[in-house]
Amino acid sequence: MIDYKTWEEFRNNGLMWFVNTTLHVFGWTLIYDPKSKSVYPARCKFRGFSEDVNTDGYKKVSSYLKRNIDELEKEANE
Template identity: 45%
Template sequence: MADESKQLSADNPIVKIDWNEFRETGLFRFVNSFLHIFGYVIVIEVEDDGTVKSVYPAKTIWRGFTQEAMSDSYKKVAALMHREHEEILKFAKE
C-alpha cells in the first residue's frame, strides 16, 4: 500500500521530499540554471555515503552547466513528466 503521506490531495497539498529525491528528478539543475542568471546557486553538500550534510543558498561566478549535464537533466525531467503527467494535469485543472 502506498504511503498516504506521500500522496497529493486537497487535504494534503504539500508533500515533502528529500534533497536526493529532488536531485534525481533533474529539477535541481534547472533551478540552479535559473539562479545562475543572477549569480546565485543552491548548494547541496553531500557526505561520502550520499547523505545530505547541508543545503544553503550562495553567490557564484558560474553561469550554466555543461551540455552533457543539461542533457542528463532533460532526460530525467522528461521521465518525471512521463511518470507524473496525469497528476500534474489533474491538479492544474483544479
C-alpha cells in the same frame, strides 16, 4: 496538500539542475551538502552547465514529467 520529499529525490529528478539553470543567470546557485543533507544558497561566477550536464538534466526532467504528467494536470485543474 504537502507531500514532503527528500533532497535526493529532488536532485535525482533533475529539479536541482533545473532551478540552478535559472539561478545562474543572477550569479546564484543552490548547494546541496549530502553529509548534512542541507541546502543553502551561494553566489557563483559560473553561468550554466556543460552540454553533457544539460543533456542529463533535460532527460531527468523529461522522465519526471512523463511519469507524473497525469497527476500534475489533475492538480492544476482542481
